[in-house]
Amino acid sequence: MPVKFYLPENQVPLEMHKVRVVQKLTLLPVGERLKAIQEAGNNTFLLQNRDIYMDMITDSGVNAMSDLQVASMQIADDSYAGSETFNRAKAAIKEVFGVDNVLPAHQGRAAENILAETFVKPGMFTLMNFHFTTTKAHITRLGGEVLELLDKKGLIPQSDDPFKGNFDLKRLRAVIKEKTPDKIAFVRVESGTNLIGGQPVSLENMLAVCDICHEFGIPSVLDASLLQDNVYFMKVREPRCKYMDTRSIYQLLASRFDIIYFSARKLGFSRGGFIIASDRKWTDRMMEFVPLYEGFLTYGGMEVRSIEAAAQGLLESLDMDYISQGPEFIAYLVKELDDYGVPVIKPAGGLGCHLNCSEIVPDIPHDQYPAAAVGAAVFIAGGIRGMERGTMSEQREPDGTERFAELELLRLAVPRRVFTLSQIKYCADRVKWVWDNRKLIGGLRWTQEPKVLRFFFGRMEEIGYWQEELVAKFRKDFGDSL
Ligand SMILES: Cc1ncc(COP(=O)(O)O)c(C=O)c1O
Numbered sequence: 001m002p003v004k005f006y007l008p009e010n011q012v013p014l015e016m017h018k019v020r021v022v023q024k025l026t027l028l029p030v031g032e033r034l035k036a037i038q039e040a041g042n043n044t045f046l047l048q049n050r051d052i053y054m055d056m057i058t059d060s061g062v063n064a065m066s067d068l069q070v071a072s073m074q075i076a077d078d079s080y081a082g083s084e085t086f087n088r089a090k091a092a093i094k095e096v097f098g099v100d101n102v103l104p105a106h107q108g109r110a111a112e113n114i115l116a117e118t119f120v121k122p123g124m125f126t127l128m129n130f131h132f133t134t135t136k137a138h139i140t141r142l143g144g145e146v147l148e149l150l151d152k153k154g155l156i157p158q159s160d161d162p163f164k165g166n167f168d169l170k171r172l173r174a175v176i177k178e179k180t181p182d183k184i185a186f187v188r189v190e191s192g193t194n195l196i197g198g199q200p201v202s203l204e205n206m207l208a209v210c211d212i213c214h215e216f217g218i219p220s221v222l223d224a225s226l227l228q229d230n231v232y233f234m235k236v237r238e239p240r241c242k243y244m245d246t247r248s249i250y251q252l253l254a255s256r257f258d259i260i261y262f263s264a265r266k267l268g269f270s271r272g273g274f275i276i277a278s279d280r281k282w283t284d285r286m287m288e289f290v291p292l293y294e295g296f297l298t299y300g301g302m303e304v305r306s307i308e309a310a311a312q313g314l315l316e317s318l319d320m321d322y323i324s325q326g327p328e329f330i331a332y333l334v335k336e337l338d339d340y341g342v343p344v345i346k347p348a349g350g351l352g353c354h355l356n357c358s359e360i361v362p363d364i365p366h367d368q369y370p371a372a373a374v375g376a377a378v379f380i381a382g383g384i385r386g387m388e389r390g391t392m393s394e395q396r397e398p399d400g401t402e403r404f405a406e407l408e409l410l411r412l413a414v415p416r417r418v419f420t421l422s423q424i425k426y427c428a429d430r431v432k433w434v435w436d437n438r439k440l441i442g443g444l445r446w447t448q449e450p451k452v453l454r455f456f457f458g459r460m461e462e463i464g465y466w467q468e469e470l471v472a473k474f475r476k477d478f479g480d481s482l
Pocket residue numbers: 060107108109110132134190194223225226263264265272273
């Protein structure tokens with residue numbers, strides 16, 4: 001539970017760990033930041049890490065390891081089959097989730113591929129609270145269709161609803177009846193719903209989804225990649241969870257969902273992925289795809305040291321001191337910005353802070369990529385790299401017209417255990433400056449637009465000279481400070 005400070009004005013989230021290995025950072029002068037973002041085609045994916053002060057593009061595979069994780073990597077058992085490392089990972093999964101049946105995969109999307117190959121046939125539907133990019137890609141690739149049944153409150157940018165990731169249970173029932181159960185490949189609940197701002201799903205809602213699935217004989221699947229944040233929110237926001245320990249929440253979920261999969265780049269503070277089930281009939285159905293796509297059943301394409309680190313990291317996901325750090329830092333950043341008037345997605349979720357760019361730069365139309373423009377401005381202002389989650393991240397319609405995103409967001413991810421609070425304060429300060437100077441921000445246009453996954457590889461340029469004007473204003477306000 002948060003430590004209370006004597007003087008309320010001193011209250012900040014307090015880290016329950018100390019830093020024992022550090023990595024040097026550089027903060028380029030503003031003129032060089034301008035050059036770097038322009039050379040990267042205003043696409044933050046194309047920036048070089050050496051040019052970045054705070055890398056807030058993702059929380060995936062970039063979380064800080066603990067001393068015990070680093071130590072565990074020294075005893076990794078590098079054998080193709082029957083590795084002791086895999087046995088230790090299974091034991092950790094048993095400890096956390098209480099289940100015995102485990103399949104390894106090289107990361108979360110590989111687990112999704114196996115799941116889709118096993119259950120999705122052309123013309124079938126998968127129902128979920130909200131899609132994730134890679135999940136949807138695997139399902140549609142096999143001729144399946146994704147239907148999103150998020151409770152509509154989930155898409156209201158600013159609200160105080162504690163569980164914006166919840167399923168609309170009425171619609172779930174209605175859609176199952178309308179499409180008929182035999183046409184539903186599976187129902188997937190995404191914990192810590194990524195693309196709507198890392199918003200959690202309540203325990204009650206998850207269990208109700210499982211009940212409906214069991215009633216209709218449809219497999220229930222939990223994407224647990226962001227479950228550690230979600231468990232933290234259950235503990236602090238859901239009355240029935242207050243007196244449950246974290247282990248009993250993980251284990252209750254594992255006893256009710258047919259299948260759980262996750263990216264160990266997030267859950268496990270490491271790399272890799274796993275599919276688990278309490279009944280082995282599910283893992284038996286998926287097993288043959290592991291050697292086909294991943295590697296033998298005791299490593300699944302993962303490097304053994306990562307498996308050891310994931311095993312220890314999973315145990316740490318039981319520890320409220322560890323799992324509270326990310327959400328508390330994010331809540332701090334969101335509050336700082338919200339108090340100043342910067343439009344952010346509320347309430348604070350897991351994963352990161354999301355700036356609502358449609359309100360920051362309301363005059364920039366969708367087809368001049370407002371979230372990417374704000375992303376470039378935040379980099380110029382502070383050497384801070386965020387990720388565009390708006391129209392730039394969409395794909396054009398087959399006839400070439402733009403598909404405008406429902407929300408134009410810039411995500412500032414907060415990797416777990418990585419940043420200090422002074423860095424979070426620095427980030428808030430620079431974003432406030434961007435907000436105060438938002439009128440200077442202009443649009444972007446493509447110079448190279450790939451047909452597929454354009455947000456990864458595409459390049460854009462500023463319309464006009466607004467970035468040079470932003471730099472001039474920075475110099476005026478900050479003098480020769482970096
Ligand atoms: C909710 C969710 N599911 C699945 C994935 C895919 O995991 P990975 O990046 O390990 O392939 C991610 C990754 O960001 C995610 O956030």
